[in-house]
Amino acid sequence: MAFTLYSLIQTAILCINAIAVLHEERFLSKFGFGVEQGVGGFGDDPGVKAQVLTLIRSVRTVMRVPLIIVNSASIVLLLLFG
Amino acid sequence: MDYTPTQKPNMRLRNSSADGLEGSQLFEDTSGAAHGLQTGNQQAGPQAAGFTGQSMLSDPMSNLALAYGSSLASQGREMVDKNLDRFIPISKMKYYFAVDTVYVGKKLGLLVFPYMHKNWEVSYQQDTPVAPRFDVNAPDLYIPAMGFITYVLVAGLALGTQNRFSPELLGVQASSAFVWLVMEVLAVLLSLYLVTANTDLTTIDLLAFSGYKYVGMIIGVVAGLLFGRPAYYLSLLWCCAAIFVFMIRTLRLKLLSDAAAEGRLVRGTRNQLRMYLTMSIAAAQPIFMYWLTYHLIR
Numbered sequence: 001m002a003f004t005l006y007s008l009i010q011t012a013i014l015c016i017n018a019i020a021v022l023h024e025e026r027f028l029s030k031f032g033f034g035v036e037q038g039v040g041g042f043g044d045d046p047g048v049k050a051q052v053l054t055l056i057r058s059v060r061t062v063m064r065v066p067l068i069i070v071n072s073a074s075i076v077l078l079l080l081f082g
Numbered sequence: 083m084d085y086t087p088t089q090k091p092n093m094r095l096r097n098s099s100a101d102g103l104e105g106s107q108l109f110e111d112t113s114g115a116a117h118g119l120q121t122g123n124q125q126a127g128p129q130a131a132g133f134t135g136q137s138m139l140s141d142p143m144s145n146l147a148l149a150y151g152s153s154l155a156s157q158g159r160e161m162v163d164k165n166l167d168r169f170i171p172i173s174k175m176k177y178y179f180a181v182d183t184v185y186v187g188k189k190l191g192l193l194v195f196p197y198m199h200k201n202w203e204v205s206y207q208q209d210t211p212v213a214p215r216f217d218v219n220a221p222d223l224y225i226p227a228m229g230f231i232t233y234v235l236v237a238g239l240a241l242g243t244q245n246r247f248s249p250e251l252l253g254v255q256a257s258s259a260f261v262w263l264v265m266e267v268l269a270v271l272l273s274l275y276l277v278t279a280n281t282d283l284t285t286i287d288l289l290a291f292s293g294y295k296y297v298g299m300i301i302g303v304v305a306g307l308l309f310g311r312p313a314y315y316l317s318l319l320w321c322c323a324a325i326f327v328f329m330i331r332t333l334r335l336k337l338l339s340d341a342a343a344e345g346r347l348v349r350g351t352r353n354q355l356r357m358y359l360t361m362s363i364a365a366a367q368p369i370f371m372y373w374l375t376y377h378l379i380r
Contacts, residue, residue, distance in 0.1 A: 003261040
């Protein structure tokens with residue numbers, strides 16, 4: 001399997017895009033990840049579900065602007081250089 | 083006289099580099115032989131430089147430019163050092179390379195035969211872990227780094243014996259192994275986050291633990307090259323089992339709670355999850371070891 005560093009960067013961008021486009025109302029609430037079921041567990045064991053929810057929310061908040069920049073840059077580069 | 087034009091730039095360069103040596107200490111003072119060469123050339127220098135007056139006039143300017151350039155370079159180097167320390171913690175990395183021969187020998191023996199070792203705890207010294215030089219159980223980055231490089235070279239050797247070698251393949255092997263390593267470390271980090279394991283395992287620790295499997299891979303490939311496929315499978319099996327036991331015994335102390343680490347059965351989903359996590363990290367090592375080496379032995 002000939003992986004290069006470039007394919008790693010591609011994979012990372014695609015995965016972060018995938019996490020960032022998960023819509024709360026339309027999709028996540030069907031799995032019980034919705035807005036109302038917030039992080040109720042303030043004990044010492046939030047559980048896997050709450051951690052996944054926190055992860056998705058934080059990726060969406062933190063990476064929104066950098067993703068816009070990186071995606072536009074990659075679109076331009078792919079258009080120019082194929 | 084076509085010698086002098088080619089000599090003159092060399093003379094000017096040597097003169098200015100002599101000034102640079104005394105001025106900014108930007109370059110290391112190499113040896114007396116270099117000085118002898120330079121003084122000999124400096125004697126020939128004024129002779130060649132006297133041919134045109136332009137070189138004499140431009141020398142102060144070039145000195146000024148050189149001084150300015152060297153001060154810029156040292157400023158730039160300070161800035162790079164300061165900023166590099168923010169991204170790659172160099173001081174922390176130095177801890178992982180503080181090894182000596184005895185430690186490396188004992189650790190390699192432990193990686194191949196971990197069954198007799200009794201005490202797997204990392205000893206601390208007032209809250210900071212002791213340097214690897216003093217404790218066999220401490221993780222280091224020297225063995226993984228050397229193992230990675232040796233793996234790439236051995237892979238090139240194995241491909242060469244099958245007439246499948248070309249210099250680009252070395253780079254391909256290196257980058258693909260590196261990518262797998264990075265993905266494994268990221269997967270472990272993600273699963274540690276999801277299971278909310280409060281450990282003191284840093285990213286570099288995980289990198290070190292994931293890099294220990296290169297030792298087993300090298301042993302397997304070398305055995306396969308020397309003695310054929312059965313030897314490859316046998317030695318790989320042995321090293322896989324050894325790495326499995328090594329990882330479980332090392333990670334058990336770091337990931338699980340104290341009670342579970344001592345072997346008592348502790349109920350509760352949290353400990354179960356952590357146990358599964360330890361098992362899967364340890365089981366991923368043999369899989370990677372086989373995956374990264376099977377195409378080298380035909």
